[in-house]
Amino acid sequence: MKRIRISRCAQQLLAQPSPRRPLCPCATVLQRNITPHNHRIQARFQTTAAIQNNEDLEIEIEEPSASEAIESTSRSSAPQRRRRMRLENLPSPHPSAASHSAKLSALRARLSLHQRFPLQTLARTLVHPSADPDPAFNNASLSILGANLLGYYTTEYLMCNYPRLPMSVIFAAQYAYVGPKALATVASEWGIEAAAEPGGEVDPGLLQFKRIKSGDDVPPALRRQAPWKWNVTTTHKIVATDEFGSNNAPPGPHSLSATAVPMEEAAQSFVRALIGALHLHLGSPLVKRFFRDHFLSRHLDISTLFDFRTPTRDLSRLCAREGFEAPVARLISETGRLSRHPVFVVGVYSGKDKLGEGAGSSLNEARVRAAAAALKAWYLYRPIEVTVPSSMEGELDTSKWKPNMVDCGEVIV
Amino acid sequence: MPLSAIRTVAKPQNGVGAFILQCRKLEFHYCDWAGSSRGMNAFIKSSLPSFAKRNPQIEISVSPRPRRHPVIRAHYINGNQRAICVRNLTNEGVREKAELLRDASGEKNKRVNKPVTSINESVRGIWSPFHGAKIQI
Missing domain, CATH: 1.10.1520.10 (Ribonuclease III domain)
Incomplete structure (x- = not known):
């Protein structure tokens, strides 16, 4: 069964509402300062300003004229012509x-x-x-x-x-x-x-x-x-x-x-x-x-971010360049050599110093991982105290400046 | 080339440097006629200006929704929306719901059963069976 809307049911008891829409243009003027009684006509409250009439969609701009350069002497004191332009014709929103x-x-x-x-x-x-x-x-x-x-x-x-x-x-x-x-x-x-x-x-x-x-x-x-x-x-x-x-x-x-x-x-x-x-x-x-x-x-x-191709070769070049002893890979520990998943832990040593360590399922994999770890340890060195150049911009006192480390560069093979 | 690099994009950590509130927009829908939005109308009249002033990073819009229950709809930065019907709530209740929506991240509700979730690697490292005093080859 279709229900009757409550708003309609008691409508005959209410006072006659003002007409929802003005019937003639003269009525618009009369209607403007009357508050609408009907609840369906409600003012919109928004933080973004609602567009009320077409005048808001237009903006005044100064009209550029091609003959301005010629006429500039004659009408320099004359007021510039202003033209109303619709907002839709602008390519981007007006700064105002x-x-x-x-x-x-x-x-x-x-x-x-x-x-x-x-x-x-x-x-x-x-x-x-x-x-x-x-x-x-x-x-x-x-x-x-x-x-x-x-x-x-x-x-x-x-x-x-x-x-x-x-x-x-x-x-x-x-x-x-x-x-x-x-x-x-x-x-x-x-x-x-x-x-x-x-x-x-x-x-x-x-x-x-x-x-x-x-x-x-x-x-x-x-x-x-x-x-x-x-x-x-x-x-x-x-x-x-x-x-x-x-x-x-x-x-x-x-x-x-x-x-x-x-x-x-x-x-x-x-x-x-x-x-x-x-x-x-x-x-x-x-x-x-x-x-x-x-x-x-x-x-x-x-x-x-590193993607090494031949880390073992790079590491030996690096050691040669820096005057370290040539790197040697030694097995640190292993398990299950004859099983389905063996694990080998290999360290790369230069003399008595361990440069890096890696684990892998074959001796070669572990050795390559160890060399990559050693190279990363070298490349990712971080000085403790750093002053970036932009922090000294406009400063007259240069005592706070600590010169930064400049490295001789990556390994070239 | 002995070395090449992998291109990635750094991961965001909201709140580590700057904090960006995830609620982008709040829409308040009310009805002038229905009794269920009495609290909502009171909230809009009395508390909404101060709420908007306290949360300038949220875009707020108020619009009528005649003959329907009042609703607060929130839009989040990740593109999600969340709406709460605030029928028959008082002014205070509506404010609580608005604050709930403001503080939400916009993600779907998830069960958190791990005490710590982190993208940083563990300081102590992963335990290894091969590194101890007893290992002998």
């Missing part, structure tokens, strides 16, 4: 919208950024060049600055704390801390949401970029490219490409304007641009603290 965005101020509080950091700049860091090609409104320049700062702080941390790391491991560690994938993960952990489509009417707290349509290819600049030469040297990787030892240089932020990009690319550019903007607005001490809190605090076990 940033101060009303709940998402932006929530993001600023979530990252514990200082109140001095303006929301307008935070909104600009969220605009990828693919959404807005105008360099005055997108994050391309900020992201270049931020990428350099991130690279600088990570490199100095790694090179001062692990002075003996081989170059390829430094590259991999850089990649793990501030590589493209790491930055995209960081952005998603900060709760960055992407706008479905960039535009002037979109909330400025959303990441603005032009999405790749489903079925379309990744733009050629972001595709994997053949290296420029068949033998790419380490020097070339250091000098000519990015800080992660890639074979090719990555596309510059300005070159990606007006091409559709994947979300990871836009998220990385946001994180880099945020670092750049923080540097400009709050200064380097706060950026260093931000970097330490959000990037260096991430967990990375550098000893798992």
Whole structure:
């Protein structure tokens, strides 16, 4: 049996409600200052300002004119013409919208950024060049600055704390801390949401970029490219490409304007641009603290990054170079040599010093593991007291500076 | 090349350096007419401004949901949502539920039966039967 709604049942007892919708345009004027009695007509209370009428969707901009240069002398004192422009016609949100965005101020509080950091700049860091090609409104320049700062702080941390790391491991560690994938993960952990489509009417707290349509290819600049030469040297990787030892240089932020990009690319550019903007607005001490809190605090076990090919040969070269006695592998203990799963524990000794130890199911495996352990022990040396170069920036008192150890480099076979 | 390296991504440890609150957004839905949302309406009128001021990292939206029970829906950084129906609760009860949602991590509830979970390796090392005083070859 169908029930009658209670709200309807007693309706005849209530006073006649005011008409829900104005019937004629004249009635609109009369209706405006009357509070609606019907419970279905309710004012919306939101932290994000609700759009009330079409006037809010427009914004006044100064109209640029081509003949301005010629006429500038004649009408220099004349007031500039202003034109009303619809927000949908803007490629990215107007900077004035940033101060009303709940998402932006929530993001600023979530990252514990200082109140001095303006929301307008935070909104600009969220605009990828693919959404807005105008360099005055997108994050391309900020992201270049931020990428350099991130690279600088990570490199100095790694090179001062692990002075003996081989170059390829430094590259991999850089990649793990501030590589493209790491930055995209960081952005998603900060709760960055992407706008479905960039535009002037979109909330400025959303990441603005032009999405790749489903079925379309990744733009050629972001595709994997053949290296420029068949033998790419380490020097070339250091000098000519990015800080992660890639074979090719990555596309510059300005070159990606007006091409559709994947979300990871836009998220990385946001994180880099945020670092750049923080540097400009709050200064380097706060950026260093931000970097330490959000990037260096991430967990990375550098000893798992090594991938040795011939550790025994490397170790004997290392011992020859450093003037140690030649390494000798000796069996420390074993069990079940004739069984299905034997275990051998082998140590690598140089004279009377044990350099490393490893366990394996064959004598050779154990010996190789022991040599790898010895090499890791050498490469992962950490000085106890370290002063990074950036900590002395702008300091006149040089007595606090302790010179860092510079190693002669990895073993070359 | 005698040595190559493996590319990985460093793992996040929320709270070790910076702490990011996992609740991203709270939506408060109320009804002006129904009696079940009397407490919710009182909460929105009296306590919500101070709640929002105390938790600036959460985006808060308030919207009507006519002729339905009042609901608080939370959105988390990992993409999950969690909703609690706060019908017939008082102002205090609604505040408690809002704080419960704010403090949740957004993960599904899991049974924790190990005293310590860590990604760091043990300081004492793993016990080995081959390293002791009695071993003789």
